[in-house]
Amino acid sequence: YPVYVITYDIDGINNLTTTFNETEIGFDLNGNGNVTDTNVPESQITVAAGLQLNGIFDNNFVTSANWWDPWGDGINNIDTPDDKGNPQPSIVPNPADPNPNPRTVNSSYLSNFVTPIQRRVLFPEYVMEICRKVPVSACNPDDWVVGIQGDPNQQASDLVGTRVDQLLSGTTARPAIDTADRRYPRRIAFLRDNNNNLDLINGGLPTLLGINGTDRIVDNSRTVEQYPYTTFSRTNRPRLQPHALWYRTTTDQNNPSNPAPDQQNFGTNQPLFYQRPLQATTEQPMLVPVLQVHSLTDEPGADDDELPIEAGECVEMEDGWTQRANEDGATFNVVIASGDSPPRPEEYNGSLENFVRFLENWRQAGGSCRNNQGIPVRISGSLIQFKRAAYDTAPFVHANENAGEEPVPTRFGYDIDGGDRGAATSMPYATASGELPYYMAPTRRYGFDVALLTQLPDLFSSRFTTPSAGDPDEFFREVSRDDSWVETLLCAKEDTGDPKKPGPEAVNQRYCRK
Known part of the structure; x- marks a missing residue:
């Protein structure tokens, strides 16, 4: 694959000539596939490395959009809360829409349970900074x-003591003030020097910037404050606010990148975990989000050493996380020619009944998670599988169907073990034993469309034929009415279950033997 170079000013002195040691930075800076180069100039840093230096994974996890209150009804408003009061994607129509039957939001991007979205819960409120460039790989430290x-364009370190309602880029609990800014990437702000290098004066560790104040109280007069790792505690942390972004935390305040399982935490009274040790450079700590595909409705307590998960959750019974199908069902007259997902050992590919992939939630009202009593869908036509899928090539099921007690790994270092998932499930969701939490199929009623018999050959059907080898054999033999096969057709009667009392004739019986 090609390696794209963007350059990145790691030391903040704007000359792009300083060299860096990959073994100290901890990842591949120049894209040559190893982490052993000791003199990589800033001018050879790749796009992938630039993302990591910016503290961004290859997905933004929807941290900028105001998807819980898209109409801006208020700082603390949640359109579609779950049972614990935490936000789900809004399904509330635009109140300004003049249509008497306004469309709900429920976008296909947010509500498919495939797009990873960072959970919003009651959590400490941190200052966020924004880069007004697209794509995010174009962002340099001073952006x-x-x-x-x-x-x-004022930077975070200059705003200690500033009121929270004046921060244009918002916080982990507030979107950017200007709606035009909500399309840009954001990240949590840390204390930095004039060259944008991390300030590591507190025990060689970074300093978080958060909002002080009383937990759960929305007070716009509260201000930005410094929160060093070395003094972070229950009484010295940012205030807890609703729908704040949820991150993994750590109990090792002296080494926040310690990956040891006994230091893992997700609670509100601990400082944020980051993935690798830091130097006094412009690098951003790589913080670890908690996503809805890993924990859908549970929420953190003060001190959680395991990821809070509600085992056996029913995704399709939660509003907002999936798109609801039309309750009247649907009928399609269609020919579908496509590829299917390749089956693998211990991996189900969906088979014929799932050759047509349904994106919406087809659970009927009153249906349970394991028996959703799917809304009926009728397809009359033809299903043609003529290759393997070249587009949606990911496995059909979410995890190994025989996961047993083996932990399911995540890219963030926290595993989901058998105790988290529930008995004999692959992920912590009830649908299809946790293998298909994103897939809520209808009751499928498939049939053949007889109109296809009259269709003339087209460009597609010509792919399934070969050139004629010669003139066709047009000899036909007339079959007499007393032929046993023809007689069976002509003399058939409806079955009543009693051979002595047959039903009415299927056709005129005058040709039948008496």
């Missing part, structure tokens, strides 16, 4: 700003 009215 990350917070801004206030009159100075939209």
Whole structure:
């Protein structure tokens, strides 16, 4: 694969000539496939390395959009809360829509249970900074700003003591003030020097920037404050706010990148975990999000040493996380010619009944998770599988169907073990024993469309034929009415279950033997 170079000013002195040691940084800077180069100049840093230096995974996890209150009804408003009061994607129509039957939001991007979305819960509120460039790989250290009215490019470290309602880029509990800014990437702000290098004066560790104040109280007069790792505690942390972004935390305040399982935490009274040790450079700590595909409705307590998960959750019974299908069902007259997912050992590919992949939630009202009493869908036509899928090539099932007690790994270092998932399931969801939490199929009623018999050959059907080898054999033999096969057709009668009392004749019986 090609390696694209973007350059990145790691030391913040704007000359792009300084060299860096990959073994100290901890990942491949120049894209040559190893982490052993000791003199990589800033001018050879790749796009992939630039993302990591910016503290961004290859997905933003929807941290900028206001998907819980898209109509802006209020700072603390949640359109579609779950049973614990935490936000789900809004399904509330736009109140300004003049249509008497306004469309709900429920976008296909947010509500498919495939797009990974960072959970929002009651969690400490941190300052976020924004880069007004697209794509995020174009962002350099001095592009990350917070801004206030009159100075939209002011950086986070200059805003200690500033009121929270003046921060243009918002916080982990507030979207950016300007709706035009909500399309840009954001990240949590840390204390930095004038060259945008991390300030590591507190025990060689970074300093978080959060909002002080009383937990659960929305008070716009509260201000930005520094929260060093070395003094972080239950009484010295940012205030807890609703629908704040949820991150993995750590109990090792002296080594926050310690991956040891006994230091893992997800609670609100611990500082944020980051994935690798840091140096005094412009690098951003790689924080670890908690996603809805791993924990859908549970929430953190003060001190959780395991990922809070509600085992056996029913995704399709939660509003907002999936798109609801039309309750009247649907009928399609269609020919579908496509590829299917390749089956693998211990991996089900969906088979014929799932050759047509349904994207919506087809559970009928009153249906349970294991028996969703699917809304009926009728397909009259033809299903043609003529290759393996070249587009949606991921496995049909979410995890190994025989996961047993083996932990299911995540890319973030926290595993989902058998105790988290529930008995004999692959993921912590009830649908299809946890193998298909994103797939809520209808009651499928498939049949053949007889109109296809009159269809003339087209460009597609010509792919299934070969050139004629010669003139066709047009000899026909007339079959007499007393032929046994013809007689069976002509003399058939409806079956009543009693051979002595047959039903009415299927056709005129005058040709039948008496």
